[in-house]
Amino acid sequence: MSYAPQPPVAGQPPLRPDEERTWALLAHLGGILFGFIPALVIWLVFKGRGQFLEDQAKEALNFQITLIFAYIAASILTAITFGIASPLLFLVWIASIVFGILAAVAVNKGQWYRYPVTIRLVK
Secondary structure, three states: OOOOOOOOOOOOOOOOHHHHHHHHHHHHHHHHHHOOHHHHHHHHHHOOOOHHHHHHHHHHHHHHHHHHHHHHHHHHHHHHOOOOOOHHHHHHHHHHHHHHHHHHHHHHOOOOOOOOOOOOOOO
16 A cells, blocks of 8 residues: 655644734733643744734743742742731732733734733743
C-alpha cells in the first residue's frame, strides 16, 4: 500500500478584527478566574494571526505573572508579620479584578491596553 505525499499545511489565516477583540477580551477576563492559563493558551494558539491579539495576550500574560509575584510577596509578608499584612492579599485580588475589567473594556473597544506596574517578561 502506498501513500500519496500530503501537501504542506498552509499557515492559519489572519483573524478578523472582531475575532481579535473577542480573543483579547477572553485573555484579559480569563485571568480573573483562571490566572495565567487563558492568556498563555490564547497567545500560543493565535501567535502570528493578529498583531493586536498577540500584543494583548502577552500583556495579559505579563500581568498575570506579575500578580503571581505579588501574591507570593504578600504571602511572605503576611507570614513574617503573623497576619498583620494579610490585607495585602485582598488588595492584590481586588487589583486583579479591577485592572482585568479595565483591560477587557479597552480591548473590546479596539484600544491597546497597558497594565500599570507590570513586569514585562514575555516580549
